[in-house]
Amino acid sequence: MxxxxxxxxxxxxxxxxxxxxxxxxxxxxxxxxxxxxxxxxxxxxxxxxxxxxxxxxxxxxxxxxxxxxxxxxxxxxxxxxxxxxxxxxxxxxxxxxxxxxxxxxxxxxxxxxxxxxxxxxxxxxxxxxxxxxxxxxxxxxxxxxxxxxxYTNAIFSLLPELFTLTQLQKAYETVFGRELDKRNFRKKFLSLNLIHETSELHRDGAHRPAKLYRFNKQELEALARSFD
Amino acid sequence: MxxxxxxxxxxxxxxxxxxxxxxxxxxxxxxxxxxxxxxxxxxxxxxxxxxxxxxxxxxxxxxxxxxxxxxxxxxxxxxxxxxxxxxxxxxxxxxxxxxxxxxxxxxxxxxxxxxxxxxxxxxxxxxxxxxxxxxxxxxxxxxxxxxxxxYTNAIFSLLPELFTLTQLQKAYETVFGRELDKRNFRKKFLSLNLIHETSELHRDGAHRPAKLYRFNKQELEALARSFD
DNA sequence: CCTTATTAGTGTTATGTTGACACTAAGTAT
DNA sequence: ATACTTAGTGTCAACATAACACTAATAAGG
The missing domain is CATH 3.90.79.10 (Nucleoside Triphosphate Pyrophosphohydrolase)
Structure with a gap:
């Protein structure tokens, strides 16, 4: 044995x-x-x-x-x-x-x-x-x-390939379990240069359509600056 | 088998x-x-x-x-x-x-x-x-x-119980493998409230003696703010 | 077509943090 | 008393953070 x-x-x-x-x-x-x-x-x-x-x-x-x-x-x-x-x-x-x-x-x-x-x-x-x-x-x-x-772009793994900034923010809020400020979130996240705007729009009801974004890379990468 | x-x-x-x-x-x-x-x-x-x-x-x-x-x-x-x-x-x-x-x-x-x-x-x-x-x-x-x-007080584990701010800074520099600014280091580290001054002095040669400090806790604790 | 409802999208300001930088203080040795 | 060495301290500019409210664009319904 x-x-x-x-x-x-x-x-x-x-x-x-x-x-x-x-x-x-x-x-x-x-x-x-x-x-x-x-x-x-x-x-x-x-x-x-x-x-x-x-x-x-x-x-x-x-x-x-x-x-x-x-x-x-x-x-x-x-x-x-x-x-x-x-x-x-x-x-x-x-x-x-x-x-x-x-x-x-x-x-x-x-x-x-x-x-x-x-x-x-x-x-x-x-x-x-x-x-x-x-x-x-x-x-x-x-x-x-x-x-x-x-401190990474890991959120990409929870989002579709094309997504709106609102969806991105919601994903963060869902993981964190708390709400974030819309303007500060967008300013900060866009400054990280992890995503780029596409020419496509997301139409989803009786309101202004949202621009769709895409991650530059679908692999994990660390950020220069941390995000919060 | x-x-x-x-x-x-x-x-x-x-x-x-x-x-x-x-x-x-x-x-x-x-x-x-x-x-x-x-x-x-x-x-x-x-x-x-x-x-x-x-x-x-x-x-x-x-x-x-x-x-x-x-x-x-x-x-x-x-x-x-x-x-x-x-x-x-x-x-x-x-x-x-x-x-x-x-x-x-x-x-x-x-x-x-x-x-x-x-x-x-x-x-x-x-x-x-x-x-x-x-x-x-x-x-x-x-x-x-x-x-x-x-982001923690882990440096305590590499230092003696009583230590000077210079020793503390050297410990960080040794782990990081790069030098830090003395004034900025002290200002930042002291603001974290992880250590307190003792009444003892460290005499170590022909120069002004240094105050000895002690960690509040000798257990791992996370910082409110990150340190760098 | 006009109104309403709904989400998208945007900028400023005050506060806090970071990073660069140089001199005085206090002791020992000679 | 002088020289030497390490301890100890403050300001300012640049940048980051956090609070905050309005306009833009569309669809639906009258």
Whole structure:
């Protein structure tokens, strides 16, 4: 039992857990599953699972996300490792180590099927009871993205390719959970030179149409100045 | 071989690696060992090792640090997890996952003995050839602490309990690797209310003695405003 | 076509922060 | 007493932040 490796080394259990966020109707949502088995059977939890030998934690994350929620990691716009938690006793057999990831995207639709475990997006302001320390992990991820959008262009990952300045501001407000001043926001954000105006307009009802903008890059880049 | 766990799950190899920094003579140093065995026999590397079953990564870090360098984690002033690297092929038997930690302290002395592996502090500006991707991990850790001292009081961990403003400024300059303006530094840092003056003076040669200061807290706290 | 409703879009001012810059103060050594 | 060395201090200009209200452009409905 102990000599799987030649020198008698036995590693602990390794798992991954993933926090997928997206904005829906100007609210911030996180992807959860309902646990089908003990421990915490019937409770909600982050999608995750065991990290098998021979796969990277990133690969294990992509695999478990697809299996448990039907979400393809390639449809996410930004994925990054968050933190590694020792405190998650995922497995009744003993101590487990969980590497966590955060993923951001738009129009992500979990697939309901036999193999999936009732995946769905939940408003982060009204979370159900969560298994393990997953509430803590979600808060950690939320803090990370709040911080990240102040010194990078990470907000692109939550927006469509073409967007109005109002949509951009709303995305910030949704992540921050507070309102921002319209004129100050526009002045500051435009000075960062992360986006450029297009010739297209967004028509959306009985009012003046808004110019549509596009990010210069759809990859993460750090800002010269921080944003807030 | 595959059924150590009842359901056939076999975890990958789990290791920890630790980046210990301290300031010596106004230069920034990192703790390295000389590898006694292949792979990379004879090359320098971060202290680290296998994470056994039943211990947390933090416990594995403390254990391997003590074993390989004689440094007791309790003598460090600040320890935090950095990142988990999949890319460290520590083990020729295959893919390994390495959880890394950063530790900061002062007057840390590695112990030379049979069990230790030639531990010593190396100036981060003149590093020897390093095993694995440990150079990358050290740079990652260095970036982290550079950033951390701009929005927390983390610098306390590199200073003695009583210190002068000049020593404080030198500590920042050492971590940043660049010089700061004396008047602006003092004005800004004192406005953060992290430290208070004591009645003691530091006499150090044929010149005006300097007031000694003390941190209000010897624990990590975030700043209201960022510092730079 | 005119009115209304609705969101888009814009500038100024006061306050605070940053960054550049040079001299006096207090001690020791000779 | 003089020289030397590090400690300690203030101003000003440039820039960033935060508070704040009106006009512009369109669609819908009468």
């Amino acid at each position: 102990e000599d799987m490796y030649e020198d008698g080394y036995t590693p602990p259990i390794l798992t991954v857990d993933t926090v997928i966020f997206q904005i829906i109707d100007d609210e911030f949502y996180v992807l959860l599953i309902k646990r089908a088995a003990d421990p915490f059977k019937g409770a909600y939890a982050l999608p995750g699972g065991y990290n098998a030998i021979g796969e990277t934690t990133r690969e294990a994350m992509e695999r478990t996300l697809l299996t448990k929620t039907g979400v393809n990691c390639a449809d996410l716009r930004l994925v990054e490792q968050l933190y590694t938690f020792d405190t998650v006793a995922r497995d009744p057999r003993g101590h487990a180590v969980s590497v966590t990831y955060m993923g951001l995207g738009r129009d992500i639709v979990p697939a309901e099927s036999d193999k999936t475990q009732n995946p769905g997006f939940f408003n982060v302001r009204e979370l159900p009871e969560l298994a393990y320390d997953h509430k803590h992990i979600i808060e950690y991820a939320h803090d990370r993205i709040k911080s990240k959008i102040t | 595959e059924d150590m766990y009842e359901d056939g799950y076999t975890p990958p190899i789990l290791t920890v690696d630790t980046v210990i920094f301290q300031i010596i003579d106004d230069e920034f140093y990192v703790l390295l060992i000389k590898r006694a065995a292949d792979p990379f026999k004879g090359a320098y590397a971060l202290p680290g090792g296998y994470n056994a079953i039943g211990e947390t990564t933090r416990e594995a870090m403390e254990r391997t640090l003590l074993t390989k360098t004689g440094v007791n984690c309790a003598d460090l002033r600040l320890v935090e997890q950095l990142y988990t690297f999949d890319t460290v092929a520590r083990d020729p038997r295959g893919h390994a996952v390495s959880v890394t930690y950063m530790g900061l302290g002062r007057d840390i002395v590695p112990a030379e003995s049979d069990k230790t592996q030639n531990p010593g502090f190396f100036n981060v500006r003149e590093l020897p050839e390093l095993a694995y991707d440990h150079k990358h991990i050290i740079e990652y850790a260095h970036d982290r602490i550079k950033s951390k001292i701009t």
